[in-house]
Amino acid sequence: MPGAVRTLCLAALLGALRAGGTELTLELPDSAQRCFHQELESGVKFTLDYQVISGGHYDVDCYVEDPNGKTIYQETKKQYDSFSHHTEVKGVYTFCFSNEFSTFSHKIVYFDFQVGDEPPILPDMSNRVTALTQV
Numbered sequence: 001m002p003g004a005v006r007t008l009c010l011a012a013l014l015g016a017l018r019a020g021g022t023e024l025t026l027e028l029p030d031s032a033q034r035c036f037h038q039e040l041e042s043g044v045k046f047t048l049d050y051q052v053i054s055g056g057h058y059d060v061d062c063y064v065e066d067p068n069g070k071t072i073y074q075e076t077k078k079q080y081d082s083f084s085h086h087t088e089v090k091g092v093y094t095f096c097f098s099n100e101f102s103t104f105s106h107k108i109v110y111f112d113f114q115v116g117d118e119p120p121i122l123p124d125m126s127n128r129v130t131a132l133t134q135v
Helices: 003-018
Strands: 021-028 033-040 045-054 060-065 071-078 080-086 091-098 107-115
Touching (some): 021 033, 033 107, 045 060, 045 091, 060 080, 071 080, 091 107
Antiparallel strands (some): 021 107, 033 091, 045 080, 045 107, 060 091
8 A cells, every 4th residue: 555545544544533433444464463542531431342354263462551551451362342431531542453473364353443422323212212111
């Protein structure tokens, strides 16, 4: 990928993260790690969902660090997972996917990073009476 196109894609990704969230599919070469950084305010909820969609045993390592370098989530050799957290401090949060344990198999990883609560599927959903809320 030419440098200008790569820079443009990175700028688009960073802009999407600031807007409230993004979905991305990335290639994770063998023995590699890819990290993403997002500045967040204190008291904000974020959710990271990920899934390995091809490669090897469909597993990666993943961790999330707060701005102080404290690991707030860490899993090894997972095929998929979901992590939600309410931020305690303002600053840059880092989440990384690692394939460093594999020396021969690259992976394709899908992730969805959302900031804030998801809006209800239907407007004014909390005031509707449905069969599910009456049970």
